[in-house]
Amino acid sequence: xxxxxxxxxxxxxxxxxxxxxxxxxxxxxxxxxxxxxxxxxxxxxxxxxxxxxxxxxxxxxxxxxxxxxxxxxxxxxxxxxxxxxxxxxxxxxxxxxxxxxxxxxxxxxxxxxxxxxxxxxxxxxxxxxxxxxxxxxxxxxxxxxxxxxxxxxxxxxxxxxxxxxxxxxxxxxxxxxxxxxxxxxxxxxxxxxxxxxxxxxxxxxxxxxxxxxxxxxxxxxxxxxxxxxxxxxxxxxxxxxxxxxxxxxxxxxxxxxxxxxxxxxxxxxxxxxxxxxxxxxxxxxxxxxxxxxxxxxxxxxxxxxxxxxxxxxxxxxxxxxxxxxxxxxxxxxxxxxxxxxxxxxxxxxxxxxxxxxxxxxxxxxxxxxxxxxxxxxxxxxxxxxxxxxxxxxxxxxxxxxxxxxxxxxxxxxxxxxxxxxxxxxxxxxxx
Amino acid sequence: xxxxxxxxxxxxxxxxxxxxxxxxxxxxxxxxxxxxxxxxxxxxxxxxxxxxxxxxxxxxxxxxxxxxxxxxxxxxxxxxxxxxxxxxxxxxxxxxxxxxxxxxxxxxxxxxxxxxxxxxxxxxxxxxxxxxxxxxxxxxxxxxxxxxxxxxxxxxxxxxxxxxxxxxxxxxxxxxxxxxxxxxxxxxxxxxxxxxxxxxxxxxxxxxxxxxxxxxxxxxxxxxxxxxxxxxxxxxxxxxxxxxxxxxxxxxxxxxxxxxxxxxxxxxxxxxxxxxxxxxxxxxxxxxxxxxxxxxxxxxxxxxxxxxxxxxxxxxxxxxxxxxxxxxxxxxxxxxxxxxxxxxxxxxxxxxxxxxxxxxxxxxxxxxxxxxxxxxxxxxxxxxxxxxxxxxxxxxxxxxxxxxxxxxxxxxxxxxxxxxxxxxxxxxxxx
Numbered sequence: 001x002x003x004x005x006x007x008x009x010x011x012x013x014x015x016x017x018x019x020x021x022x023x024x025x026x027x028x029x030x031x032x033x034x035x036x037x038x039x040x041x042x043x044x045x046x047x048x049x050x051x052x053x054x055x056x057x058x059x060x061x062x063x064x065x066x067x068x069x070x071x072x073x074x075x076x077x078x079x080x081x082x083x084x085x086x087x088x089x090x091x092x093x094x095x096x097x098x099x100x101x102x103x104x105x106x107x108x109x110x111x112x113x114x115x116x117x118x119x120x121x122x123x124x125x126x127x128x129x130x131x132x133x134x135x136x137x138x139x140x141x142x143x144x145x146x147x148x149x150x151x152x153x154x155x156x157x158x159x160x161x162x163x164x165x166x167x168x169x170x171x172x173x174x175x176x177x178x179x180x181x182x183x184x185x186x187x188x189x190x191x192x193x194x195x196x197x198x199x200x201x202x203x204x205x206x207x208x209x210x211x212x213x214x215x216x217x218x219x220x221x222x223x224x225x226x227x228x229x230x231x232x233x234x235x236x237x238x239x240x241x242x243x244x245x246x247x248x249x250x251x252x253x254x255x256x257x258x259x260x261x262x263x264x265x266x267x268x269x270x271x272x273x274x275x276x277x278x279x280x281x282x283x284x285x286x287x288x289x290x291x292x293x294x295x296x297x298x299x300x301x302x303x304x305x306x307x308x309x310x311x312x313x314x315x316x317x318x319x320x321x322x323x324x325x326x327x328x329x330x331x332x333x334x335x336x337x338x339x340x341x342x343x344x345x346x347x348x349x350x351x352x353x354x355x356x357x358x359x360x361x362x363x364x365x366x367x368x369x370x371x372x373x374x375x376x377x378x379x380x381x382x383x384x385x386x387x388x389x390x391x392x393x394x395x396x397x398x399x400x401x402x403x404x405x406x407x408x409x410x411x412x413x414x415x416x417x418x419x420x421x422x423x424x425x426x427x428x429x430x431x
Numbered sequence: 432x433x434x435x436x437x438x439x440x441x442x443x444x445x446x447x448x449x450x451x452x453x454x455x456x457x458x459x460x461x462x463x464x465x466x467x468x469x470x471x472x473x474x475x476x477x478x479x480x481x482x483x484x485x486x487x488x489x490x491x492x493x494x495x496x497x498x499x500x501x502x503x504x505x506x507x508x509x510x511x512x513x514x515x516x517x518x519x520x521x522x523x524x525x526x527x528x529x530x531x532x533x534x535x536x537x538x539x540x541x542x543x544x545x546x547x548x549x550x551x552x553x554x555x556x557x558x559x560x561x562x563x564x565x566x567x568x569x570x571x572x573x574x575x576x577x578x579x580x581x582x583x584x585x586x587x588x589x590x591x592x593x594x595x596x597x598x599x600x601x602x603x604x605x606x607x608x609x610x611x612x613x614x615x616x617x618x619x620x621x622x623x624x625x626x627x628x629x630x631x632x633x634x635x636x637x638x639x640x641x642x643x644x645x646x647x648x649x650x651x652x653x654x655x656x657x658x659x660x661x662x663x664x665x666x667x668x669x670x671x672x673x674x675x676x677x678x679x680x681x682x683x684x685x686x687x688x689x690x691x692x693x694x695x696x697x698x699x700x701x702x703x704x705x706x707x708x709x710x711x712x713x714x715x716x717x718x719x720x721x722x723x724x725x726x727x728x729x730x731x732x733x734x735x736x737x738x739x740x741x742x743x744x745x746x747x748x749x750x751x752x753x754x755x756x757x758x759x760x761x762x763x764x765x766x767x768x769x770x771x772x773x774x775x776x777x778x779x780x781x782x783x784x785x786x787x788x789x790x791x792x793x794x795x796x797x798x799x800x801x802x803x804x805x806x807x808x809x810x811x812x813x814x815x816x817x818x819x820x821x822x823x824x825x826x827x828x829x830x831x832x833x834x835x836x837x838x839x840x841x842x843x844x845x846x847x848x849x850x851x852x853x854x855x856x857x858x859x860x861x862x
Contacts, residue, residue, distance in 0.1 A: 025525070028514070028555020032522050077507055080782055083459070084515050091463050094456070124459020351511055 013052050016232075019225050020404050027407060030224055031350070031414070038417040040350040042085060042173065042195040046409040047358070048343045049330035053273050055404065056234040056330050057412035058280075060210055062200045063177040064346060065101065066356070067119070068111035074354035075119065081348035082123035086171070088349075089193055093170035096125040097163060099132050100152070101176050107145040114144055116175065119348075130155045130164050132176055132183055160190035171195060178203050179285075179319055199423050200416075206284045207325045208238040209423060214415035221411055232408055235263055235328040238284060242324050244312035250301055253281060256326045258298040264328050278329035278366045281312070283321040292368040294329060331366045336377050340367075345409030352406040444483050447663075450656050451835050458838060461655055462781070462845070469848040471781045473516060473604065473626040477840040478789070478801070479774045480761035484704050486835065487665040487761050488843035489711075490801075491641055493631045494608040495777060496532065497787070498550070499542035505785035506550065512779035513554035517602070519780075520624055524601035527556040528594060530563050531583070532607050538576040545575055547606065550779075561586045561595050563607055563614055591621035602626060609634050610716075610750055630854050631847075637715045638756045639669040640854060645846035652842055661698055663839055666691060666759040669715060673755050675743035681732055684712060687757045689729040695759050709760035709797045712743070714752040723799040725760060762797050767808050771798070776840030783837040 020027065045064035046057045070078060086093060098120075100113055117127045129152045131140075141149040153164045162185065163169055171193040172186075178201025186198060198204065215233055222229035237256035242249035257279050264277035278296045286292070293312055295301065304312075313321055334341045339359040346354050357377040360367075421427065451458065476495035477488045501509060517524060529551075531544050548558045560583045562571075572580040584595045593616065594600055602624040605617075609632025617629060629635065646664055653660035668687035673680035688710050695708035709727045717723070724743055726732065735743075744752055765772045770790040777785050788808045789801060852858065 025552055025555050025557050028553070029523075029525060032514075032518055032555055035518075036522055073504055077511060080508060080511055083463075083782070087463055087466075091467055092460075094460060121456055122459070124456050124463055126456050351514070 013050065013055055013231075016055065016227065017400055017404050019227065020407055021400055023225055024403075026224065030221070031410060034414055035350050038414065038421065040347075040413055041200065041416050041420065042349070044347045044409075044413045044416060046345045046347075046412040048345065048405055048408055049332045050334050050343065051275075051331045052333040053271055054231050054330060055408055056232055056328075057214065057408060057415075058234060058327065058330060058342075059207075060214075060412045060416050061177075062196045062205075062416060063175055065109055065112045065175065066344065067115040067346065068108060069344075069356040070115070070346060070354035075115075077351065078119045078346075078348055078353040079122045081351040081353050082119050084351070085349035086120075086123055086125065089195070090170040094126055095163075095167055095169040096120050096127045097130050097167065097169035097172045098127055099130050099155075099172060099174050099176050102131075102133055102180075105142070110142055110144050110150065111146075113150060113175065114146075114148070116173075117150070120173075126167075128153060128164055128167050128169075130162075130172075132185070155185060157185050160188065161192055162186070162189055162194075174201070177201055197420065197424070199425060200420055202285045202319075204423065205419075206323065207282060207286070207327075208236065208284050208323075210415060210419045211236050211325065211327070213418035213422065214412060216418060217411050217415045230267055232411065234330055235260060235267075237326040238324065239326065240323045242322060244304070244309045244321065247304070247309065250304075253324060253326060254298045254301045257281065257295050257301065260326055260328060261298065275331060278331075280327045280329045280368070282325050282327060283312075284323035284325045285319070286321065294367050295326075296366070329366050339375075341377070343405050345405050347409060347413055350410070350413070352409060355402065355405060355409075444481065444486055444662075447486065447658065448831055448835050450658065451838055452831055454656055455834075457655065461652070462841060465845055466781050469845065469852065471778075471844055472631065472847050472851065473520075473780070475778045475840075475844045475847060477776045477778075477843040479776065479836055479839055480763045481765050481774065481836075482706075482762045483764040484702055485662050485761060486839055487663055487759075488645065488839060488846075489665060489758065489761060489773075490638075491645075491843045491847050492608075493627045493636070493847060494606050496540055496543045496606065497775065498546040498777065499539060500775075500787040501546070501777060501785035506546075508782065509550045509777075509779055509784040510553045512782040512784050513550050515782070516780035517551075517554055517556065520626070521601040525557055526594075526598055526600040527551050527558045528561050528598070528600035528603045529558055530561050530586075530603060530605050530607050533562075533564055533611075536573070541573055541575050541581065542577075544581060544606065545577075545579070547604075548581070551604075557598075559584060559595055559598050559600075561593075561603075563616070586616060588616050591619065592623055593617070593620055593625075605632070608632055628851065628855070630856060631851055633716045633750075635854065636850075637754065638713060638717070638758075639667065639715050639754075641846060641850045642667050642756065642758070644849035644853065645843055647849060648842050648846045663842065665761055666694055666698075668757045669755065670757065671754045673753060675735070675740045675752065678735070678740065681735075684755060684757060685729045685732045688712065688726050688732065691757055691759060692729065706762060709762075711758045711760045711799070713756050713758060714743075715754035715756045716750070717752065723801075725798050726757075727797070760797050770806075772808070774836050776836050778840060778844055781841070781844075783840060786833065786836060786840075 041062050043064055045061045045066060047059040049056060049058050067078070098113070098116060101109060113129065120127045129150055131152045131154060136152065136154045139151050139153045142152055143149055156163050156165055161168065162172055169192065173195055178198070181203045182198050182201060186194060211234070218229040218233040222232065237260050239249060239252035239256055242253060260279050261277050268275065268277055276296060278294055281293045281295055293308065332340055332342045334343065334357070336357050336359045340363055341357040341359040344356055344358055345352060359375050359377055472493050474495055476492045476497060478490040480487060480489050529544070529547060532540060544560065551558045560581055562583045562585060567583065567585045570582050570584045573583055574580055587594050587596055592599065593603055600623065604626055609629070612634045613629050613632060617625060642665065649660040649664040653663065668691050670680060670683035670687055673684055691710050692708050699706065699708055707727060709725055712724045712726055724739065763771055763773045765774065765788070767788050767790045771794055772788040772790040775787055775789055776783060790806050790808055
């Protein structure tokens with residue numbers, strides 16, 4: 001099933017789509033040159049919001065947990081990309097150690113692990129699962145939705161190397177975003193590749209740092225295409241030392257929200273957009289859709305309910321929220337069967353390997369869709385092809401739309417590459 | 432439509448399929464290590480024959496002309512592989528010059544060119560067509576089956592570089608197999624990549640050289656899997672100084688055919704195969720299905736008809752046949768809708784990007800199917816996936832069968848890499 005596109009979309013996004021399509025060879029070359037200078041994250045997923053008048057990434061995940069949403073038709077692309085990735089990192093590798101999230105019991109997440117194992121297995125690696133859990137002393141079978149099982153094994157650390165009993169991997173692939181902090185067992189690994197690196201974990205990463213890099217990338221790209229970077233870039237502000245529970249530091253959030261709303265209003269006026277602007281306040285180190293709040297007027301922050309304050313106090317794995325990003329809200333004008341939908345682009349190495357729509361029947365177009373009750377619809381291409389079709393009417397071709405999503409997804413991935421370079425604790429500094 | 436598989440197949444091939452599937456990570460790693468040492472041809476297609484008791488390549492094409500037979504579902508794989516290929520060769524490239532066959536008027540071949548242009552365009556290159564034709568003085572439009580046109584332009588040579596008017600390519604991609612000889616305009620190109628290299632053209636290439644390399648590859652691979660290399664390797668002999676028209680040198684062919692038939696008979700006996708052995712006599716530098724003859728008994732060579740002798744005298748582009756390869760005949764036991772069928776595997780760089788069945792309703796299982804009247808059926812995977820499914824009954828799973836085809840296709844591609852290294856006129860020799 002190809003999700004229905006909102007063909008009523010008009011204006012800047014259709015112009016952007018046309019511009020992106022006609023510039024395809026130039027865009028691909030531009031990415032090629034960027035990847036000569038910058039190393040892409042090992043794998044990435046990017047949440048996009050398509051407002052019709054702008055298309056922007058709102059979250060970039062460096063530990064994607066949604067490979068199970070790729071259709072079977074897309075898996076060969078994932079395998080090919082995984083082959084290319086491994087070849088660069090550790091061509092002689094036999095073994096890959098995959099470290100999952102601690103909360104591994106959800107059927108969807110287990111299906112994600114199963115898919116990752118399949119992809120890397122077919123790319124030529126023996127894959128086993130190691131638990132980031134000191135209490136796990138013996139292998140534990142995990143029941144899969146399809147009736148099979150996965151085996152989760154205790155990690156074995158010996159000097160500079162990490163592995164399992166009788167399993168010495170060349171590469172350790174983290175599918176755990178380290179929200180709970182950086183575990184000592186992963187530190188100071190020598191002679192082995194730990195991917196993504198520790199500073200990609202949410203113990204270190206900040207959304208504001210990412211979107212600063214994204215802004216840089218969006219400006220470069222907008223220059224290449226001769227367009228306003230705002231069309232693909234969500235503006236943002238940030239605040240440290242915020243405590244929603246104690247209601248301290250909220251004046252910073254309020255003032256940042258106010259300023260940002262004013263900036264968005266000016267942009268809307270410039271483009272003749274009549275919608276009501278909003279901003280989204282998010283934990284700067286948050287993930288999994290936690291610690292997210294939509295603000296339509298800065299005054300709303302005066303009268304936060306106890307429930308909202310509690311919800312905004314803790315991020316994933318019970319981490320307190322002390323820093324927030326205030327991001328321009330991008331309404332989603334995409335609909336799948338009447339539900340608000342946002343596209344998610346999945347990448348391995350520098351390649352787009354697939355995508356899906358995250359839909360939520362009970363959320364508004366200006367709300368976070370990554371919340372309990374959300375569902376997914378794969379971007380499958382039944383009769384169509386995944387490749388762009390130059391010449392099709394702007395806004396009317398699913399493959400063209402998806403190519404544009406893939407371009408913006410890759411811009412966010414490139415921003416993550418910039419971000420990881422800038423935050424690398426082991427980077428050599430040349431002055 | 433998934434072509435029906437001959438599920439009645441039993442014996443060695445199903446064992447091979449099971450062995451190949453269970454060894455998948457080891458096989459992929461083995462290829463990865465081989466590609467560290469050897470450069471894959473830019474693109475390759477391999478004709479396979481599946482006899483049920485053995486599966487072997489019978490022809491390896493380094494200028495594939497059948498990209499139009501890939502299904503739309505497979506094109507993203509081709510684009511991704513093309514991106515990886517370009518990145519290695521000429522990452523800064525903007526332009527690719529594609530040099531087609533001189534006989535470019537067949538709708539199928541034009542569709543092949545259109546597909547190649549689309550793939551490289553979407554991989555990020557401006558692609559234009561240059562004619563290897565001194566008589567072409569101005570651009571000529573070529574009408575495409577779908578109503579579009581391609582523009583064929585005169586080549587412009589300036590010192591060490593080749594291009595078109597106002598078009599200076601980094602890479603020149605030959606889709607012309609140079610059967611008619613190596614044109615001077617392609618010689619001594621500096622600062623540009625000519626791919627495949629000139630010595631991959633049929634003016635230089637010999638099938639016997641290729642199958643000698645393939646034998647070496649097959650032995651290595653058979654050792655990895657612990658199996659008899661004969662199961663994937665067609666035995667062969669060769670003869671120089673043959674003239675079918677004048678009926679001279681035929682005693683060499685007769686004696687080679689006789690010896691080879693005896694060897695095949697011994698192998699059939701070893702495996703309890705009751706079929707009648709045959710050999711195929713082919714022009715050693717032949718292509719496009721020309722100059723091919725099935726021989727079931729060496730005595731047949733005593734009484735060749737005038738027609739057969741004429742047919743065996745000239746290869747593509749009117750080139751006289753003076754050398755032949757005598758190859759073990761591999762009957763094809765695959766059928767698509769009652770017609771004899773042979774799988775063709777298409778590759779770009781080191782990646783399998785798709786395949787199709789070549790079928791011929793009027794040819795026997797021991798005959799050349801690449802002949803007038805042949806047709807193709809894409810190996811499309813409607814409800815299924817292109818990826819192998821461990822656990823499926825051997826011989827019953829199309830994806831598993833196709834994975835095995837992809838492995839044997841890549842072995843032939845690796846053999847071509849060995850072959851091109853051995854025949855490289857510019858190779859430095861280390862003793």
